[in-house]
Amino acid sequence: MSEVRSARPAGTAAVDFEALRDVLASSFEVSVGRPRAVRRTALDTFDRRLGRAGHRLQLVAETGEARLELARGGETLVSVLAGPAPRWPAMAGALPDGAVKDHIARLAGIRALLVVDVHRRQVRRAELRNADGKIVVRLDVDEPAGGGAAPPVVTVRPLRGYQKEADRAWRLVTTLLEPATFQPVAPRAASLPVADPESPACALLAAELTGFLQEVRDNLPGTIADIDTEFLHDVRVAVRRTRSLLKLGRPALPPHVREAWEPQFKWLGDVTTPVRDLDVYQLGLPEMTGWLAAASAADLEPFEAHLARRRAADRRILLRALRGARLRRLIDDWAAELSTLARSADGAAWSAGALARANVTQAHRRVVRGGTSISDCSPPEDLHVLRKRCKELRYALEMFAPVLDDAEVGKAIKDLKGLQDVLGRFQDSEVQRTTLRGFAREMVADGAPAEALLAMGELMGRLHAEQQHARAEFATAFASYDRPASRRRMARLVGSDGKAAG
Amino acid sequence: VKVYATYNIKGGVGKTSTAVNLAYLAAASGRRALLWDLDPQGAATYLFRVKPRVKGGGHGLVSGKIQVDDAVKATDFDNLDLLPADFSYRNMDLELDDTKKRTRRLDQLLSVMAGDYDLAFLDCPPGISLVSENVLRAADVLLVPLVPATLSLRTYAQLTRFVADAPRPRPEVVAFFSMADRRKRLHREVIDAIPRDRGRIADTVIPSMALIEQMVERRAPIPAFAPTSRAAQCYEQLWAEVGDGA
Numbered sequence: 046m047s048e049v050r051s052a053r054p055a056g057t058a059a060v061d062f063e064a065l066r067d068v069l070a071s072s073f074e075v076s077v078g079r080p081r082a083v084r085r086t087a088l089d090t091f092d093r094r095l096g097r098a099g100h101r102l103q104l105v106a107e108t109g110e111a112r113l114e115l116a117r118g119g120e121t122l123v124s125v126l127a128g129p130a131p132r133w134p135a136m137a138g139a140l141p142d143g144a145v146k147d148h149i150a151r152l153a154g155i156r157a158l159l160v161v162d163v164h165r166r167q168v169r170r171a172e173l174r175n176a177d178g179k180i181v182v183r184l185d186v187d188e189p190a191g192g193g194a195a196p197p198v199v200t201v202r203p204l205r206g207y208q209k210e211a212d213r214a215w216r217l218v219t220t221l222l223e224p225a226t227f228q229p230v231a232p233r234a235a236s237l238p239v240a241d242p243e244s245p246a247c248a249l250l251a252a253e254l255t256g257f258l259q260e261v262r263d264n265l266p267g268t269i270a271d272i273d274t275e276f277l278h279d280v281r282v283a284v285r286r287t288r289s290l291l292k293l294g295r296p297a298l299p300p301h302v303r304e305a306w307e308p309q310f311k312w313l314g315d316v317t318t319p320v321r322d323l324d325v326y327q328l329g330l331p332e333m334t335g336w337l338a339a340a341s342a343a344d345l346e347p348f349e350a351h352l353a354r355r356r357a358a359d360r361r362i363l364l365r366a367l368r369g370a371r372l373r374r375l376i377d378d379w380a381a382e383l384s385t386l387a388r389s390a391d392g393a394a395w396s397a398g399a400l401a402r403a404n405v406t407q408a409h410r411r412v413v414r415g416g417t418s419i420s421d422c423s424p425p426e427d428l429h430v431l432r433k434r435c436k437e438l439r440y441a442l443e444m445f446a447p448v449l450d451d452a453e454v455g456k457a458i459k460d461l462k463g464l465q466d467v468l469g470r471f472q473d474s475e476v477q478r479t480t481l482r483g484f485a486r487e488m489v490a491d492g493a494p495a496e497a498l499l500a501m502g503e504l505m506g507r508l509h510a511e512q513q514h515a516r517a518e519f520a521t522a523f524a525s526y527d528r529p530a531s532r533r534r535m536a537r538l539v540g541s542d543g544k545a546a547g
Numbered sequence: 548v549k550v551y552a553t554y555n556i557k558g559g560v561g562k563t564s565t566a567v568n569l570a571y572l573a574a575a576s577g578r579r580a581l582l583w584d585l586d587p588q589g590a591a592t593y594l595f596r597v598k599p600r601v602k603g604g605g606h607g608l609v610s611g612k613i614q615v616d617d618a619v620k621a622t623d624f625d626n627l628d629l630l631p632a633d634f635s636y637r638n639m640d641l642e643l644d645d646t647k648k649r650t651r652r653l654d655q656l657l658s659v660m661a662g663d664y665d666l667a668f669l670d671c672p673p674g675i676s677l678v679s680e681n682v683l684r685a686a687d688v689l690l691v692p693l694v695p696a697t698l699s700l701r702t703y704a705q706l707t708r709f710v711a712d713a714p715r716p717r718p719e720v721v722a723f724f725s726m727a728d729r730r731k732r733l734h735r736e737v738i739d740a741i742p743r744d745r746g747r748i749a750d751t752v753i754p755s756m757a758l759i760e761q762m763v764e765r766r767a768p769i770p771a772f773a774p775t776s777r778a779a780q781c782y783e784q785l786w787a788e789v790g791d792g793a
Contacts, residue, residue: 123625125577143665144579172623178766179596180623205628206620 049121050215051200052222060186060197061221062169068217073173073182073210082190083107085164088133090156091267091276098152102145104130107168115145121202122148134159134272155328157273165190173214181210184218198225240447242398246297249397251387253290253444257283258379269367271360274324281321284314289440293404297395298386306382309375316366319359322480326352336507340500347497351488401445402539408438409535416464416523425475428519432468435461453538460531467515467522474512478505548581548661549791551668552686552718556702556709558673561692561725563590564759564769566670568782569690571768573790574627578665581619581628583657585639585682586672589632595622596766597631604635608656609642615656616663624771628664640677649677650714654685666791675709683710686718690789691746692725692753695737707745720746721789726755751785754778 054060062077069075086104089095095102101116111126124145131139134157137150149158167190173182181204188197199222203211240249260283267276288310295303330349334342366372415431439461446454485501525531551569553562563586570582584591589599597620607613619628646652657667671682683689691706693699703722710720722741728734741748753759758769758778765772770779 125575125625127577141577143577177596177598204621206618 049116049200049202051198051225052215052218053196053198053225054221055223057196060188060199062186064221065186065199065218066171068220069171069173069184069214072213072217073175074178076172076174078170078172080167080169081107083166083168083187085166086133086160087162087164088158089161090153091159091264091272092156093161094152094154094156095149100148100152102149102158106130113140113145115148117148134270136273155273156275159272164195166195173210175210180204181207182214184214238447239451240397242401242448243396244448246294246395246397246400247386247389249400249445249447250290250294250297251383254287255380255383255387257287257290258376258383261287262376265367269364274321274328277317277321277324281314281317284310284317286440286444288314289437290444293408293437293441293444294400296403297400299389302382302386306379309379313372313375316363320356320363323352323356323359326477326480327356333504333507337500337503340496340503344496344500347488347493348484348501351484351491351493355484355487397445397448401441401448404441404445405438405449405535406539408434408441409539412438412461412464413527416527419519419523425471428468428516429472429475432465432472435465435468439465449538453534457531457534457538460526460534464522464526467518471512471515471519474508474515478508478512481505481508548657548664548667549688550657550686551666551688551690551789552671552682553668553690553692554671554679554682554686554706555691555693556673556675556706557694557699560694560699561753561759562586562673563594563670564762565690565692565725565753565782565785566668567591567594567762568768568770568779569786569790570627570666570668571624571770572783572786573666573668574624575770577626578791579626579663580666580668581630581660581664582622582668582670583630584632584670585636585678586632586670587634587636587639588672589634590763591670592629592631594762594766594768595620595629597622597629599632599634601631601633601635604633605639605642606635609639609646609652614659616660619660623767636672643677643681650680650684653678653681657685675705679709680713683713683718684716688789689718689720691720691722693722693741694726695724695731695734697733697737700737700741703741704745710746721749722746723749723785723789724752727752728755749785749788751781751788753781753785 066075066077084106086106088102088104099117103114103116105112105114111130113124113126115122115124122145124141124143126141136157137146137153140146140149167188169186171184171186172180173184175181183202183204185200185202186197187200189195199218201211201215201218261280264276264279264283267273268280288307291298291303291307291310327349330345330352334345337345411434412431415427415434419427419431439458442449442454442458442461481501481504485498488497488501551566553566553569555562563584566582570580574580582591582595584599592599601608601613601618603613603618608615608618615630619630621627622629643649643652648655653669660667669682669686672678689710691703693703707720710717724738727738738752754777756778758773758776762769769776769782773779
């Protein structure tokens with residue numbers, strides 16, 4: 046595998062091009078092209094999926110040509126744009142067919158590509174040839190145009206089959222310049238750093254809740270612009286976590302917080318639900334189409350159109366809420382509340398560790414009690430309640446992780462995941478069937494063709510079968526979760542007596 | 548990967564010029580292209596200034612002792628790589644004869660690199676041999692340059708019979724006239740008289756031009772060193788007619 050390597054001058058110095066040419070001329074015939082003005086538009090998803098995977102995507106535009114360059118590992122894939130570049134944000138599907146698109150589609154998934162940075166650069170390309178006049182190495186001297194901030198960089202680009210020559214060029218380049226490395230984007234921390242269990246609970250709660258508020262703020266513009274479905278999803282996750290933490294933190298939080306804020310966040314959660322439900326359907330439609338045995342994919346087109354109409358209508362309602370004064374006030378006042386909460390933490394009755402142990406103990410007890418009481422004849426509602434209990438335990442483990450044993454928390458979450466997966470599949474199938482029935486009624490009223498309803502009937506049948514599978518797996522999944530090793534782990538996590546301290 | 552092979556039983560008909568120029572045009576349009584110079588004379592390899600040498604030679608490649616993708620060399624042009632010729636390819640028939648599934652070996656070697664390329668071009672040596680049988684198996688499209696002469700029509704008939712007798716899957720045969728001189732009555736008559744029922748005959752005719760011969764001096768594809776020339780336009784027209792976007 047050929048490796049693209051970059052080097053930089055020490056400090057803030059510019060590249061001494063003549064010195065570089067002289068040193069390379071000792072081994073190669075060097076020809077240098079004219080400086081080209083290049084505009085580099087860095088693209089990534091909002092959550093930096095490409096960067097975190099060690100990839101860097103750039104739209105490189107210069108006179109008469111635009112191309113996408115995907116740098117990954119040691120190689121750079123190039124896709125020349127035959128027509129105009131997509132309008133950003135754009136999904137990977139809008140990229141020209143080829144290897145770049147294939148890689149990006151796999152990494153970005155359902156997230157759109159956004160412009161994350163734009164640099165104007167001046168690039169001089171040197172071609173290094175062997176005795177046959179064959180280009181064996183390319184070298185780009187890439188400098189900021191008009192005194193931009195990013196430092197100059199010299200990139201040595203090997204050609205396939207000429208690695209030895211590239212190694213030689215690299216050795217020569219690094220006699221003058223220092224090697225530079227491309228750092229993958231660091232993954233965003235899943236939780237706060239480790240905290241003292243004896244610190245006030247309110248301080249930890251305020252810090253966690255502030256993080257969730259920031260998530261809401263970060264994802265609101267993308268939700269309003271409808272860039273991709275994950276913005277709304279992430280808003281909802283942050284709201285759900287906020288609501289859970291308000292509930293878990295009740296003993297330690299001032300009484301007015303529960304009265305004033307729990308209804309507010311319930312409103313925000315509720316107002317975002319209809320569009321998210323429809324997003325789930327639209328995202329799942331390609332897979333659902335694959336389920337059809339008797340019906341054809343075209344039969345589901347009226348259903349797809351119905352979903353699109355419903356989503357457009359529900360999005361109008363959502364937009365009114367997201368742009369409205371109530372949400373603005375909610376965010377501003379909540380930020381002020383959290384600031385007060387953080388300041389008033391000293392001298393609080395509950396320590397963070399005690400609150401964590403109390404919550405985890407209680408949530409775990411509820412999961413075990415709920416799971417034990419479920420039999421083959423239990424109604425679906427009981428499984429739904431247990432799913433909610435599992436979520437509460439999961440949130441408690443994640444949110445109080447900074448004051449619990451990190452390794453044990455990780456293992457406890459792993460124990461819980463299998464059970465959550467089975468309960469999730471069961472409940473999702475239940476909800477989807479109910480919703481599908483509702484859609485079918487609406488479509489009948491709209492005069493939908495029989496073929497569409499028959500195809501939806503097939504989907505109902507498949508969802509029912511899925512639910513039955515999950516139901517059959519429940520007993521094994523719960524027994525696995527409630528095994529002695531898992532119980533001992535939980536006991537170690539919350540202290541040997543498993544009792545909450547106040 | 549879609550595979551084009553430039554092939555004719557006769558030599559000196561413009562196979563290499565066609566393979567080099569079409570591979571270049573495909574790569575310039577953003578497709579990832581590989582050109583495999585199967586001819587031990589190594590003319591395509593020479594045109595790209597690459598040394599006609601493969602570590603382990605034809606034996607290494609065919610036997611699998613050498614990874615085929617390790618032998619690939621980048622050309623001076625973006626998206627276009629070359630699997631160079633090696634003088635040992637003159638014995639490739641014998642090497643292929645020693646392998647299992649002896650008519651599928653080239654196809655297997657190409658499939659190793661399927662993820663790296665959108666298109667592959669095989670520049671084939673003249674003649675009918677086990678290499679040719681492998682080419683028929685590996686290629687999706689057989690591009691057959693024909694010099695407009697009576698003998699060409701005879702070899703074209705042989706070639707179409709050879710393809711028709713080959714086991715399935717067989718490539719699509721697309722012939723086109725090459726090195727044509729409209730000023731010559733015989734050329735005009737042959738172009739008009741060629742039977743159209745044995746395979747597709749492309750409308751594009753590649754004329755005999757000094758610029759095409761200059762490729763050897765310039766050691767580059769025509770559209771790279773004379774992009775606005777008539778010769779370059781002819782190859783562009785041919786690629787538009789026979790290429791995968793056609």
